[in-house]
Amino acid sequence: MKRRKAKLLSRISNTDKVALIFSICTVLQKSVPFLLMPVLTRALNTEEYGVYSIYTSWVTILTVLATLNLHLGGFNNGMARYPTQRRNYMVSIISLSIVTTGSASFCLLFLSYWLHINIVDLPIKYTILIFLQIACGQGFLCWSAKARYERDYKKLLLLTMISSACSIILPLAALLAGLSVFGIILSVQMPNMLIGLGCYVVGVLKNQFRIDISFWRKAIFFNVPLLPHYISGSVLGQIDRIMIQRFCSMRETALYSVAYNLSSAINLIISSLNAAMVPDIYEALKSNSCEVIRVQLKKYIGFFSISIVSVMLVMPEVISVIAPDDYADSIQAVPPIVLSCLFIFLYNVFANVEFYYEAKYFISAASVLAAVSNVILNAIFIPVLGYYAAAYTTAVCYMIYALAHMLNARKLCWKYGRQELLELKAVLITIVVLSLWTFFVIQIYRFWYVRYILLIVIVTFIFIRFKKGEWIYAHVKR
16 A cells, blocks of 8 residues: 555656645635635625625736736736845745735725715625725735745645635634624634735844835736736636626525625635746746646646546535535536636646736736626626626636737747647637536536436546556656
8 A cells, every 4th residue: 555655646747735734724725615605695684795706806906006916026026036036035925915015905995985986886894894905914925935936845835735624614713603794704704914014024024124115116017917917817817796786686695696696616726726837937937948747737627627527526516515405506507617717727838928027018918807707797787697607707708818818828839839738729729628528517516326327437537547558747847
């Protein structure tokens, strides 16, 4: 048994091992809403769960406006360009994020309180909590990005375990205590806020209270042109629920949110693998040695395709487990939303190329195109077809999102004499096959025995391929 385990581990590359560890970290960090969903959908009525969903959507959108997403692509560039000043860079960027968040909160509260323009469409206490969550959370987001870049997975794994455990235990205690929706939201976010604040304080102390303003200027110049891209990404992921609330009701918002949140498990793996791959992609582009990454990405796209196919087959049973019968109608919206995960994965791959070459305006143009398309299609179809329409418009617009960024990345690779990270033909074939599969799965949802026969076939196929080592990264020389 030990020999077999050692043999298996020896066949897995260092990149895969790191990706696995960081996948665990990211899943722990971001899986709390998914793990709480079975409890919240039963403890709260659909109106209350709708409020919870709208709150999380506004957090995502306002984070972009408040922080300029300084912890994302530009931060990784800073890690690559200032290897001897990473702590100083991290502390400086967190400080800038807190300053911009404070300014944004003042502006929005001024509109809400003095001019009576309630953009968020929630009570003022929710707006205040949103900005507190954003400001405090920046410490952990930036520290996590630094830890991933430096492969410091032990501390990251420890902190994410503590944060995730507390973010589950405290809401359960809040529910037992009979607290309101606001109290439950506060209990979910409190651990992340405290850990984020702690990361910032420790970083400031270790950096001897130094804040380099020159990093502020460079970060702003890098991120401001990307603001349309970041806003568009948030709109693409969150505007569906807000528009369903406006055109339909809070109840239908809750139904759609359950369907949408089911795809979060796949998106967690996507974001974690992308975070682990960023340093390798950057180094490959820098040294013009992309073949290893091409093999790795080919394997990943196969893994995600099989995952999406399998997940779609079991969604009726998953819905029945995580939510009461009131949410059963949402099952028809799940397959196209799950299909969107493929496009999100593709976008992440191509965006890394764009970020490395700092093609800021191309990035923003592609993202704005997809976001505007989503808003227009939602405005046309949601009033007519209800919240189901949002699932299909999401899939279509994420496909536009991925393809537009793919074209940008191809141009950049040609311009700088680099190999493409993914072949166009393989990408298009994958999109067509999985789109056809999505429509097929919807037709067979009533026939559980057909779905499970197909699932057994798929699992057997994966097992045989894995045993043969065909999905293991052993044949690539390092």
